[in-house]
Amino acid sequence: MRKSTSLLPLPLLSLLPCLLLLLAAPGCDNPFSTRSAEEPSVRRGTWEDPVFYDAVLRNLEHSYNEQIIDNFTDSISEDFRFFPDPVDAAQNPGIFDDWGFEQERDVTRSIFSSGSGSFIDLALVDTTMEVTFYPSGDTVRAEVIYALSVDQDTVSAPRHAAGRAIFFVSEGSDGFWKVYRWEDSKADYPDSSSWGALKAGFAGG
């Protein structure tokens, strides 16, 4: 066997990251410290801690109506997936491939910044919820009828959307609930547009 040659003679180099971790402890001036913030001038908007599954949907509704992206992203999980209505997928080929947290955040941010004032009106109504119990935390399947208006003309996208959304919501280790799966379905009457069609418009379709 060929004898290995060392490039660095220092022993116990493995302890170096541990020392760096100590350096990174709160209180020291280190590259991990956060910057200082200005004192708040406005409230965060309508928000209730999502310690019950239905609060997640209320927060999501308020985040749209108040156009506060953080309240929206705090309502969906990192492993979030969006599944459009098949009609929207057919009309916007490729747009919804691998639609996850990042795509949802970017598009929602674009929707929120497409107008000013009270230009968004979202109503989530007629909710049906089914709870599945798991030892680590529960999962809820919430079926919701929605009506959404986005009064903007910066992007070619439907101004009104209506349909049915199925949200799968799960409880995290911090006790807060988040949406991890969203199945969209346009309303079952002709010429309706869905939430997915609106997202496709802002995503480039």
Added chain:
Amino acid sequence: MPKAKPILVSLAFLLAWTLPALASEFGLTFDRDNRTYRWNNFLQYTSPAGPRLQARVRGDLSKVLIKKAPGSTGSDRWQDHVDLSAGLDARINDWSSVGLVLSGERTSLNRGEIITRGGLLASSLTVTPLPRATLVGTLGGKLDQKEQSDLDSREDGLSYGLSATWEPVISGARTVLEADLSGDRLSAGHNASRTLAASIDRPLPGGSRITLSFDDRLDARTNLFGPADETVLKRQDRIYRAANLSVEAPLPLDHRLRLSVSSSDRRIEYSLPQGPDQEVARQNSRKTTKGFSAGLQGRPLGKWSLSGDFSLEQGRHDFGRDINDEDVEEIFLGARVSTGLSPRDSVEVSGQVTRSSFDPPHPENFNQRDSFTSALKLTHSHRFSEVLRLTTEAVANFTHLVYLRSQRSANNNWTRNYGLYPSVRIRPWPSLTIDQGFGIAANYTEYDFDDLFTDIRSNIFRQARVSSDVRYHPGNELELSFNYTYRTEDFGRLIREDRWVEILSWDKSYQNFDLSVAYPVFSRLTIIPNAGYSHRREYEHRQGGRHFKSRLISKRIGLRGRVRLRSAGDIAFSMSRSVENATDIPERTFDRLQLTIQQFF
């Protein structure tokens, strides 16, 4: 009659199943989940591998029905899909072969609201001019048809592909070179895909190693995008370029050092078929990143294993509308130490810190923010005997979210999460396993500027849980499983006075039982009846008292089973019903049914 189609086709597949064996595999699945019904059938045949010729046929049929909601004035929604393909491969000599493929597919949404049809007839030539080198060329005709209200379209044209792969070993360096060009040139829509990839992995003297890789991919499509009355023909280019250089080197005392630099550029660009367009280009986006990482691992003290990782990544997210642009920086440091303290004990400690910064250049974007996270995890395992093992896990996670601008900083907060999770596994006999788990956790969320506001949002969430899993497997396919979980949680506001004071807001508790028995009725049939019961109670704390808020009871019953057919294949089925009773809500029933038939020939 249209609704009878899936049944007729399923019967045809079943008939084919009973005919003399020609197919390799046949499958049928039916699934019902409340108002959603799904059918799927497939048939696949591959001829025995001959010295020169091999043929294959595959057919898929799937349907989805979403029945309209009770009371709705709308209609049921359907999605039908059929996909058929056949192929033939013929070997000419040791270094070349030709192939022919014929395929067609049809998708119908809502009984004809949108119908798409596609067809392809293509031939291919595969050549192996050198050892470890392959060239594949395909050429054929393609048809795409779309029927949608008054916006029908029909396109036909050419489908092509050329790919080359070469994996030579040059002066001891393992090299992979790939080039691929493929696409369709139809009357209006074009799709094109281009890939160039190269990687070199070369050992260096002294046990070191260097790896260099490069990727360049382009996916371009020209399509009608948007709803039926506003469709626009656009070209979308998805471009991805990445390069990575990494070096690994040995260090004393059985250590290894790894250094890596990387860069990536991901773009989505839109244009009109006739050229760039300012309005359409507003949808463009681009994400660029460059990064450096270093890792060290080794065993400096014999039985101690240590590793550490550091990474720094900087990027820019550039969207067509400037207000959403962001500069991103992330720095990460992590370390892990593990050791076997004794033949019966092992310990592992790991920790990491990360800081992410987001800086939008646009003055009207107030989302300039930092995020700091750190995590510490300790795991200890002790084996008392072959029968009893205790594992204890302790975790602590800290996150600080800091928005710099006054318009967003009301949300700045620290979250501190602590957890302790001991568990015991008992195996008194090989056929009996008992897992007993415990857990307590607390999550503190402290808002930086809570003192400035009247409504306090800093809070604490606590959870405790106990779970018991019993699995008894006396032999064959007989198995008894039982699970019981109890969980209790409470949540309260945190007020900062001289010290933190908690005002409890609510508490809730859950109990869950699940029981199932796997039971072989006879040699080819196994059934698994199962039942479950869950109970949740919620209480509000107000005016100094604890008041009942709501209760939810869920009862479940189900039956799963599997029939192994005399020939290779099986039938699996699953049906369940759950009934929920909740405070102030009428009783609800949820039914599910799934049937799967699979036959191998």
